[in-house]
Amino acid sequence: MYMVLDFPFPLKDRDLVVQGKMTKDSQGIISIKNKAIDKNILKNPDYVRLNHYEGDWTFQKLGPNKVKVSTSGYANPEGSIPLKFVNMFVQQQPYQMLQKMKNQLLEQEGTPAHLPTALR
Template sequence: MNHNKAYPLLILLVAILLISIIAKPLQAQQWQQVKNQEGIQVYTRAIPGSGIKEFKAVTTINSSLDSVLGVLNDISACPQWVYQCTQPALIQSISFGERYVYQVNDFPFPSRNRDIILHAKLNQSLTTKTITIQLQAAPHFCKNQQTTICKKVNQSKLVRIEKSKGFYLLEPIAKNKIQITWQHHMEPGGNLPNWLVNNLITDAPFYTLKKLARIVQESKYQKAKLKHNAKGLIIGFEVKSW
């Protein structure tokens, strides 16, 4: 055997092995179920480089896609179902499927409340009709804008959440039966201890989806009717009573 040729190959194999060992801890861990109650399953997992865990919550709601989207479209209803949500406001509507919204997150005393600007973008599959609503923090969206709402946002003394990313996945699985998955990771900023935030992220998705299942049954959302284009994709509401 030619040892001169074998050494580079050996070095390459060792390098690949070291890379795989180093990279492994950087991968997100497997989901761990932390709650399974009232038809809602909540999972968390560690995220590389963050002391705050990511959560995923799954449930099935007995209602139409029209009604579920009716609730999600109604920004003013946020405090009635989204955990810790207060002072919601529409900053800018780009289209039916894209907008920027503002809200305050009410953290427990003595922690300071946080506020956030979220960029929400809706996409729908042509084949399955499944809807994904991507949510990502846009902390500087109002920086150079002089609209009334942006002036208010810019004057806020609250801790601004700068890292927040997730999505709602709405999957029709039968007539008037929607499976909802909410997956999210957020860094609240400031000096909150990680253990406190990680405790909250177990409660947040559970109580949010529990209240969503209740509020979606209100008559104003049950009356909602979506409008579709020629391809069958959602472009707005034909009936909207909120």
């Protein structure tokens, strides 16, 4: 998967190529492990390429239409970045990703959509 991370001005945006592996254990817990890879994908000069990234997602069914989502990760942002930008990214990025997931599960009328089969 190819991703572009929007960094605030005056910093350059970052990009990375991620390979993920999904597993489901005997208790039904789904885990996704992601890692940055460099498969000779052409680098875009407008972005700083991230080569050191690892991230995990875990989805655990708690009840009908209720799922616990956990995430953790590490990334080297490549370059000198002021601490205030690093802290802002660390705080906002997981929240924004979870909000996007939540929005994907909502139908147009605002009623909960059906969970993916693997989480039912």
